[in-house]
Amino acid sequence: MERTGFRSITAATGEPAGEPLATHGVADVEAVCAAAEAAFDTYRSIDNEARAAFLEKIGEEIVALGDTLIETACRESGLPRPRIEGERGRTVGQLKLFAGVVRRGGWMGLRIDPAMPDRAPLPRPDLRLRMIPLGPVAVFGASNFPLAFSTAGGDTASALAAGCPVVVKGHPAHPATGELVAGAIRAAVKACGLPEGVFGHLVGPGNELGQALVQDPRITAVGFTGSRGGGLALVKLAQAREVPIPVYAEMSSINPVVLCPAALSARGAALGTAFVGSLTMGAGQFCTNPGLVLAVEGEGLDAFVSAAAEALTQAEPQTMLTGGIHAAYERGLQDLSSHDKVETVARGKVGEGVARGQAAFFQTDAQAFLADAALGHEVFGASSILVRCRDADELAAVLKAAEGQLTATIHMDEADTDFAAKLVPVLERKAGRILANGWPTGVEVAHAMVHGGPFPATSDGRTTSVGSLAIDRFLRPVSYQNLSAALLPAVLRDGGPGDAPLLLDGTLVAGSAN
Amino acid sequence: MERTGFRSITAATGEPAGEPLATHGVADVEAVCAAAEAAFDTYRSIDNEARAAFLEKIGEEIVALGDTLIETACRESGLPRPRIEGERGRTVGQLKLFAGVVRRGGWMGLRIDPAMPDRAPLPRPDLRLRMIPLGPVAVFGASNFPLAFSTAGGDTASALAAGCPVVVKGHPAHPATGELVAGAIRAAVKACGLPEGVFGHLVGPGNELGQALVQDPRITAVGFTGSRGGGLALVKLAQAREVPIPVYAEMSSINPVVLCPAALSARGAALGTAFVGSLTMGAGQFCTNPGLVLAVEGEGLDAFVSAAAEALTQAEPQTMLTGGIHAAYERGLQDLSSHDKVETVARGKVGEGVARGQAAFFQTDAQAFLADAALGHEVFGASSILVRCRDADELAAVLKAAEGQLTATIHMDEADTDFAAKLVPVLERKAGRILANGWPTGVEVAHAMVHGGPFPATSDGRTTSVGSLAIDRFLRPVSYQNLSAALLPAVLRDGGPGDAPLLLDGTLVAGSAN
Structure with missing residues (x-):
C-alpha cells in the first residue's frame, strides 16, 4: 500500500478531512485474490453453525464501533444521523437474517434420490445433490447506502452466508467508513478463527483496481450496486474473461x-x-x-x-x-x-x-x-x-x-x-x-423481498440483492452419484441433513422437526 | 414456408430421403415469436394441474406416433433401434417428471412474510413472493439425442413446465424426426385447448434462422445443446441484444x-x-x-x-x-x-x-x-x-x-x-x-441429477439441463407488497398455496399434507 492524494471528503463542504489515505494498486489485487482462493476450501467446509456465528460476530463488531462509525458515515455521505443509525440497524439485521438462513439449511438445496438396484431395464444409481458456493466473490458497494449496501452490506452478507470469501472494492465516496467496517469484519474473522483471506478489502480511487479485481481468474462472481454505465462496464469485463463469470449489477430504475x-x-x-x-x-x-x-x-x-x-x-x-x-x-x-x-x-x-x-x-x-x-x-x-x-x-x-x-x-x-x-x-x-398503496422507497429486508428486476434494473433479473433469496446468487448445484459415505459431504450422508429441508425422491421433507 | 433443397439425410448412406422439405425464412421468426408472446399470459395463468396434464399429453402424442417415429429417428441419426426406443422412453419419462414437479408446486418458490403492523420503529408490510416464468424460450436441440435433447427434449419440457412458450429451432440433422415430434406437441396443444403459440417450430438449414430467433426481442431465454463454437456464438448474440437474455448452453466436456x-x-x-x-x-x-x-x-x-x-x-x-x-x-x-x-x-x-x-x-x-x-x-x-x-x-x-x-x-x-x-x-x-465406480455415460433423469458444470462445460454453471432442477432456469422471483387478495395471484392468497411448499416467515412448511 502507498499514500497518494486520495482523501476522505466531507460531503457537506466538499473539503477533504484527515490525512491522505493509504491505497492499493493493481499489484495488490493479486495478493488479496490469492488469499481469498486459499481460504475458500476451509471457509466453505465449516459447519452452518460456525458460519452463522461468524455473520453475527460481524454485526457485533460493527455495533462495537459505536459513534465513531455513525459520525464518519454521516460526514462522508452527508446523510442525517437518524438515517445512518437506521442503516446500521439494517446492516446488522441482514447479517442476522442470513445467520438464520444458514442455520436452517434450506440454502443447501439438499436432494436425495435413493438407488433402485432392481429397476428394469437399468438400475437407478444413488443420487444426492447439494448447492456449493461458487468461490471468491468481488463486491462493489454503493455510495448511497454507506453501510447497508457497502462493505458489510447485502452482497457481502449473502456471499459470506453462501460460503464465499469476499473481496470488497471500497467505495471511494466513503473510504473512512469503509475502512472502519472492514476492520470490524477482520476482527470477526480473527475472533472466529477463520483464515484471513475470507475477507479482503481494496481501497483506492479510479476504476483500475475494480477492473483488475473482476478480471482476476480467482474471482467467481461479482456483486455491484451503482450506475448503469458502471454496471455494464463490469458485465462486459466479466464476459470477456477466459472463464466468464456472473455479474449481479443493480443499476437503474425509475420505479x-x-x-x-x-x-x-x-x-x-x-x-x-x-x-x-x-x-x-x-x-x-x-x-x-x-x-x-x-x-x-x-x-x-x-x-x-x-x-x-x-x-x-x-x-x-x-x-x-x-x-x-x-x-x-x-x-x-x-x-x-x-x-x-x-x-x-x-x-x-x-x-x-x-x-x-x-x-x-x-x-x-x-x-x-x-x-x-x-x-x-x-x-x-x-x-x-x-x-x-x-x-x-x-x-x-x-x-x-x-x-x-x-x-x-x-x-x-x-x-x-x-x-x-x-x-x-x-x-x-x-x-x-x-x-x-405505499411508496417504493424503504426496502424491507425479508424472505419474501425482491430487490431486483428485468434489465436494465439489474443485469440479471432472475435474482434479488436484498432479502434471504439473495444467497442463491452465489451457489451452484453438485450431484454425487454412488459415492460412499466416507466421500459424501456430511450433510448428504444418511441421517446427515438433520433439520435441513430435503427433497427426498421428489417430495419435500421440511426437516426432521416436522 | 418454401421448398428449398433442404433434405432429410439417411445417416448410414449420406443420401437424402424423401422430397425437399419446406423450410422457414427469417421473416417467419417474427410471426412465430409474436404468437409465442401472445400465448404467454394465457399459458402462464393456467393452473398447475392443467399444465401438468399438457406435459403428459405431449408424451402420449409422442408414443402415439408409434414405429414411424422410431424408424425415422434411427434412419436420420444412424443410432440403433434399442437406443432410440430407450430414448423415447426417456423423453416421455422426463415430461412425466416435470408434470409431477408442476403439480407438487415447489417450483413456485412461495414465500410469505406476514405484515407486522405494530412493529417499531416502522411497521412491516405484508410481503409475498412467487417465481414466474420468464417468457418465450428458444430451444436449440442436439443432434446426438434426436428425441431426449431435441424438439420435445429436456429444455422444451422444463421451459414448458415453467410456464414459458417454446420456439424450437429444429436440428437440421433430423428434420423428419423433428417434424413428427413437433406435430405431436401441436396435437397436445390443441387437445388441451391452449393457444397455438405455446409451441413454435422453425425448420431450415444454416445459422440465420437461429440467429434471428435469439435476437427477437420477445425471446427471453435460450436453451442449447451442441458445440462450444455454436454455444458461444449464441451467448455473444444474446449479450449484444438491447435487453440481454440468459443462454443455457451445454457445450463441451471431456469428463x-x-x-x-x-x-x-x-x-x-x-x-x-x-x-x-x-x-x-x-x-x-x-x-x-x-x-x-x-x-x-x-x-x-x-x-x-x-x-x-x-x-x-x-x-x-x-x-x-x-x-x-x-x-x-x-x-x-x-x-x-x-x-x-x-x-x-x-x-x-x-x-x-x-x-x-x-x-x-x-x-x-x-x-x-x-x-x-x-x-x-x-x-x-x-x-x-x-x-x-x-x-x-x-x-x-x-x-x-x-x-x-x-x-x-x-x-x-x-x-x-x-x-x-x-x-x-x-x-x-x-x-x-x-x-x-461407474461410467459417466448414461444420465439419470431425476431430482438430484446435475447435467451442467463450470464453463466451458456449460455457459452457466449455476444450472442443470437434465433433471427437475432444470425448471429453475426459466423462472424469476416477483414480490407482492400489501396487495389485496383480489390482486394477488391465487396461490399467494391466504390458504391459496394448498399442498405447495411455502416459506412462511423464514420457516419451510412442506405443504398442508405434512
Whole structure:
C-alpha cells in the first residue's frame, strides 16, 4: 500500500478531512485474490453453525464501533444521523437474517434420490445433490447506502452466508467508513478463527483496481450496486474473461407509480403530498425513488399535481452524496427542463453550499413520453416525471413500453380493482416488486423481498440483492452419484441433513422437526 | 414456408430421403415469436394441474406416433433401434417428471412474510413472493439425442413446465424426426385447448434462422445443446441484444475419469474393458463421453491399458450422426495422433460406408498434458486420452488445471478412500456431477441429477439441463407488497398455496399434507 492524494471528503463542504489515505494498486489485487482462493476450501467446509456465528460476530463488531462509525458515515455521505443509525440497524439485521438462513439449511438445496438396484431395464444409481458456493466473490458497494449496501452490506452478507470469501472494492465516496467496517469484519474473522483471506478489502480511487479485481481468474462472481454505465462496464469485463463469470449489477430504475382513478378522486391531494415525501427522502438517492408517475387525466390528477407542487416548493435542499453525483443530477434535470415536451411542475428550495440537491417534478403526456426513450432514463436524485394519459389503454401502453424496473407501485381504492387487476400481469413482467398503496422507497429486508428486476434494473433479473433469496446468487448445484459415505459431504450422508429441508425422491421433507 | 433443397439425410448412406422439405425464412421468426408472446399470459395463468396434464399429453402424442417415429429417428441419426426406443422412453419419462414437479408446486418458490403492523420503529408490510416464468424460450436441440435433447427434449419440457412458450429451432440433422415430434406437441396443444403459440417450430438449414430467433426481442431465454463454437456464438448474440437474455448452453466436456491405485491393482484389466464399453457407446457421441483418463503409473495401469487396447481393437465401426460430425472427429483424431507427445494406444476396427467412426485411445504424460491446453479439448466421438501421472500430486495438478466439466468419475476401492477424499473438493469445483465406480455415460433423469458444470462445460454453471432442477432456469422471483387478495395471484392468497411448499416467515412448511 502507498499514500497518494486520495482523501476522505466531507460531503457537506466538499473539503477533504484527515490525512491522505493509504491505497492499493493493481499489484495488490493479486495478493488479496490469492488469499481469498486459499481460504475458500476451509471457509466453505465449516459447519452452518460456525458460519452463522461468524455473520453475527460481524454485526457485533460493527455495533462495537459505536459513534465513531455513525459520525464518519454521516460526514462522508452527508446523510442525517437518524438515517445512518437506521442503516446500521439494517446492516446488522441482514447479517442476522442470513445467520438464520444458514442455520436452517434450506440454502443447501439438499436432494436425495435413493438407488433402485432392481429397476428394469437399468438400475437407478444413488443420487444426492447439494448447492456449493461458487468461490471468491468481488463486491462493489454503493455510495448511497454507506453501510447497508457497502462493505458489510447485502452482497457481502449473502456471499459470506453462501460460503464465499469476499473481496470488497471500497467505495471511494466513503473510504473512512469503509475502512472502519472492514476492520470490524477482520476482527470477526480473527475472533472466529477463520483464515484471513475470507475477507479482503481494496481501497483506492479510479476504476483500475475494480477492473483488475473482476478480471482476476480467482474471482467467481461479482456483486455491484451503482450506475448503469458502471454496471455494464463490469458485465462486459466479466464476459470477456477466459472463464466468464456472473455479474449481479443493480443499476437503474425509475420505479413507476400508477395512480388509479378512484384513488385519485378520493385523495388526490393527500397522494400528492405523500409522493413528495417519498421523492425527496434521502435527497432522492434511492434505487427505488419514484421517478415516474402515471395517471389518467381528471380532477383528481389536478389535485395531486397541485398538492405535490405545493409540498415540493417547501422541500428543503439536501446535501447529495458527492459532487459528481450532484453534477450528474443537475445535468439530468437540465435535460428534462429544457425538453420542449416537458413542463416543470415545481422545484424545491434552492440550497446554499456545495452539492445541494434541489428536488424537481416534471410532467409530459403519454405520446411525448413514448416518442422519446430518454424521458424514461433514471436521473439519480430527487427527480420525477408525471406522464398524463388520456385513458387506461394509453397508460397500459406506457407501462408496456417501459424498461425493466426494481419496483412498480399502484395507488388504488376498492373501486379501482378492475383497473389495477389488468395492470398486474404487465407489471409482473416489468418489475421485481409490485406494491399497493405505499411508496417504493424503504426496502424491507425479508424472505419474501425482491430487490431486483428485468434489465436494465439489474443485469440479471432472475435474482434479488436484498432479502434471504439473495444467497442463491452465489451457489451452484453438485450431484454425487454412488459415492460412499466416507466421500459424501456430511450433510448428504444418511441421517446427515438433520433439520435441513430435503427433497427426498421428489417430495419435500421440511426437516426432521416436522 | 418454401421448398428449398433442404433434405432429410439417411445417416448410414449420406443420401437424402424423401422430397425437399419446406423450410422457414427469417421473416417467419417474427410471426412465430409474436404468437409465442401472445400465448404467454394465457399459458402462464393456467393452473398447475392443467399444465401438468399438457406435459403428459405431449408424451402420449409422442408414443402415439408409434414405429414411424422410431424408424425415422434411427434412419436420420444412424443410432440403433434399442437406443432410440430407450430414448423415447426417456423423453416421455422426463415430461412425466416435470408434470409431477408442476403439480407438487415447489417450483413456485412461495414465500410469505406476514405484515407486522405494530412493529417499531416502522411497521412491516405484508410481503409475498412467487417465481414466474420468464417468457418465450428458444430451444436449440442436439443432434446426438434426436428425441431426449431435441424438439420435445429436456429444455422444451422444463421451459414448458415453467410456464414459458417454446420456439424450437429444429436440428437440421433430423428434420423428419423433428417434424413428427413437433406435430405431436401441436396435437397436445390443441387437445388441451391452449393457444397455438405455446409451441413454435422453425425448420431450415444454416445459422440465420437461429440467429434471428435469439435476437427477437420477445425471446427471453435460450436453451442449447451442441458445440462450444455454436454455444458461444449464441451467448455473444444474446449479450449484444438491447435487453440481454440468459443462454443455457451445454457445450463441451471431456469428463475426467480417475483410476485410483488400489482399484487399478485389484481390477485394472476389468476397468479397461468396461472403459471401452463407455467410450464406444453410441459411437462416443455423448456429452458425458469419458475423454480423459487419469492414473498413477504402475502395474495396475499397465493392465488397464492392455485390456482397453484389446477391447478397442475389437470395437466395431459405428455410423456417426452426420458427415460433418464425422469429419470433425477425424480432424480431432488426426491432431492427437500426430502430436509428438501423444502415443496412439489403440484404434477400433475400420468401417465401410460413410461417416463410420473408428474409435481411438491415446496416452501421454502429465507434463505434456499440462504444457498443451489443446490436449484437453473435446473431440466429439469415441476418443479418449490417458494421462499417466508420476504420483497423486501430479494427478491433482492435472485436475486443477482442467477446464470445467459436466462429470468427474472416480474408480476406487475402500483402500483408496484417502486418495479419493483429497480429490473430491477439487472435483466439486470442476464438475456438476461426481460419480464413483461407474461410467459417466448414461444420465439419470431425476431430482438430484446435475447435467451442467463450470464453463466451458456449460455457459452457466449455476444450472442443470437434465433433471427437475432444470425448471429453475426459466423462472424469476416477483414480490407482492400489501396487495389485496383480489390482486394477488391465487396461490399467494391466504390458504391459496394448498399442498405447495411455502416459506412462511423464514420457516419451510412442506405443504398442508405434512
